[in-house]
Amino acid sequence: MVKDKIILTNETGLHARPASELAKLAGTFKSTIKLYVNGKTIDAKSVLGIMAAGIKYNTEIEIECDGEDEEKALSEIKKGFENNFDKQ
């Protein structure tokens, strides 16, 4: 299991588009991916779960990946957050 913390830098929070990009990205990994935010645990593969958490700008998020591709999952998801899930 690997984990790391990031801070959400998207001014508008984790809205529909970035939330769906995150869930889509998380869905490509075999590992279970959890986000810990404001005392809540969120399944990163569930777009509804992410949206329902209402994560706002400047919030600290802990990412936890557990599974065979955990290292890659963690680094890709961190990268996604850094780019605010903009399409490349």
Add this chain to the structure above:
Amino acid sequence: MLKGKGVSTGIGFGNVVLLKKTEREIEKETIPKEQIEQELEKVHEALQEVIKETESQMNNITGTEADIMQAYIMIMQDPSLISETENAIKNLNYNAEYAVEVGFNSVIQIFENMDDEYMAARSRDILDIKNRVLGKLFKEKTIDLTKLRPNTIIVATELTTSDTAKLDFENISGIVTELGGENSHTSIMARTHTIPAITKVKEATKILKDGDNIAINGTTGEIYINPTEDEKQKLLVLEKQLESEKVELEKYRNKESVTKDGIKVKLYANIGLPSDAEVALNNTAEGIGLLRSEFLYMDSDTMPSEESQFTAYKKVAEIMDGRETIIRTLDIGGDKDLKYLELEKEANPFLGYRAIRLCLDRPSILKTQLRAILRASAFGKLAIMFPMISSVEELREAKEVLEECKKELDNENITYDQNIQVGIMIEIPSAALIADKLAKECDFFSIGTNDLIQYTVAVERGNEKISKLYTKFHPAVIQLIKKAIDGAHLANIICGMCGEAAGDPSFIPLLVGLGLDEFSMNSNSILKARKTINNLNAKECAKLSEEIIQMASAKDVEKRLKEFINQ
């Protein structure tokens, strides 16, 4: 006549197609255990049908709308959307219809209760999915929005994302809704497709009936039921006017911003969000004359970090792709409060602790912002502008902080634009009066007329009782504008203007006459301003400005300027 809020301009004639929500009776039944699989299957099939329908709509849309639909589809595919519904069937033995009703409602509730307005609005998306799934379960026939008769005016309580995605725009001549605001999805979509639209029309779906012949005015928000010949004629005249104005302005899309006698000026946009830069470019802005940086601070519960500011500035720089973009440093305090700054209440906020005064008092705020702008300057042509400068000391102090930031970045081997331009707002009379001195110590001016007027005539902008005294036509205001422009030109620097006055066609001839170099305004005023400038003769404008400078009364100035532009 009905009245609402016009959100997309234009005139529309046509027949009403009502999109009314069907009222269904959902009965609660208890199903036998052996039927559970069957009920689960029904729900899955209904949902799959809805997903398929939505996916087929994706083919003819692009851009932001496609992104929204993509997110919408992902919500439908998320197993947790129907996990409550499945539980209701498996554990409580509800029938499919009732299980969908309660299962979806629990998800809707989570979103409804969120304090984030945007997220709360997503509850409507899920409600919409629920209604469509129920529609499938009840085998209801829906109005085929992809094939409408010509001249249809859609009347609805509110249009959902899924409704608007499949609309047959060719045949729609107007949209009327009971709910929604200027920036709701429907309004934005209507403006994109240039369809007249009116929102906030009370009881529209009750008063208007299917097939009603109506006419709507998307500018004024007026709806005429069975319009008389007289009303029709008036609206047709208006429609022609709007059309010809639009066609006329489009001619200036690819023209230079130059007067008939060859004096070139810059037409820039004022923006408040990074994404507005795209709107500015669509409206042919040649640069950004004012990026208000307050959005970064207002949307946050704490001071925005250097990193988040850098990301935002970099985004604008990249969108503007080499075009000049002037970022105004934090202009807050006094009337615009931020909780985390813990500012004291003041008796005269407009004369108080705000903007550059606050930033120089708390240099760490300014440093964070300047470092972010400098770092972003490696990705485009950025410029820095300090607001509320009233003396040379303030400018020197602010520039010292900037030098410190540059040194830090040099030591950290971070690249930035070494020649980044530094300018100031001229919005305080004292700055206008010593403009020639200030001009020697910076690279450009931008006149902020909104504050300059209020400080010159001592009239608070928002005070209705004295609003008559607040006027850009006051000879003293014009003298100060002239002072600023002349001061800038003596030192060979550029003078711009980023107040509302810069986009007013009646004021532009005077500004051209006084020699203003850069006009920055709301994006949607740019084409009109270019048209105005293309039709001016700078020499005549110079004569006009000499004449205006001699005048004593604001009324006379206003009268003369309106006469000039209408001649």
